[in-house]
């Protein structure tokens with residue numbers, strides 16, 4: 001199996017973490033790629049050129065949730081992704097993914113030149129994120145013992161990692177201390193810390 005990724009893609013980060021939890025790191029070749037380059041090896045498999053992309057023989061899988069579910073199945077350990085039917089968990093995953101999608105859109109906007117940025121979009125993103133953070137602050141509890149690894153929790157800490165990395169909401173740790181304590185419990189885990197976004201891996205083409 002080959003997983004195409006970029007070091008700072010949060011969606012690919014989730015897949016790398018699930019691959020590790022599923023005990024599949026020996027069976028997956030990780031290939032770091034650049035986005036939006038005509039020679040990207042991803043384009044040979046998928047015209048959209050997005051990561052993460054998992055190729056296993058003839059199977060070409062995109063979408064982090066599908067890839068993680070596939071890795072769950074291959075690993076044969078306790079599943080990380082909620083099965084359809086466990087609808088509350090599926091709904092929680094969807095909300096976490098919506099949060100991540102919004103943080104990603106926001107992080108793209110701040111990477112545009114100041115004159116290209118939309119003040120309106122930035123304001124909407126800030127308000128939307130503060131609503132979600134307030135919700136999380138009232139609903140998450142910092143884990144006691146080993147933090148539970150679910151697709152929802154992985155998605156949430158990945159989104160919060162982006163918020164920190166791009167300094168999108170500089171005051172968030174003071175304003176939402178429960179979320180901060182929750183995130184710290186996850187980022188203390190070596191395999192989570194290892195996959196945090198990295199300034200050296202920033203690609204100027206990905207805006």
Ligand SMILES: N[C@@H](CCC(=O)N[C@@H](CS)C(=O)NCC(=O)O)C(=O)O
Nearest residue numbers: 009010011035050051052063064065
């Ligand atoms: N919904 C997709 C989102 C994947 C996605 O947006 N990937 C970004 C990188 S974080 C990408 O490849 N974008 C292509 C581009 O920017 O050209 C998933 O869950 O995997």
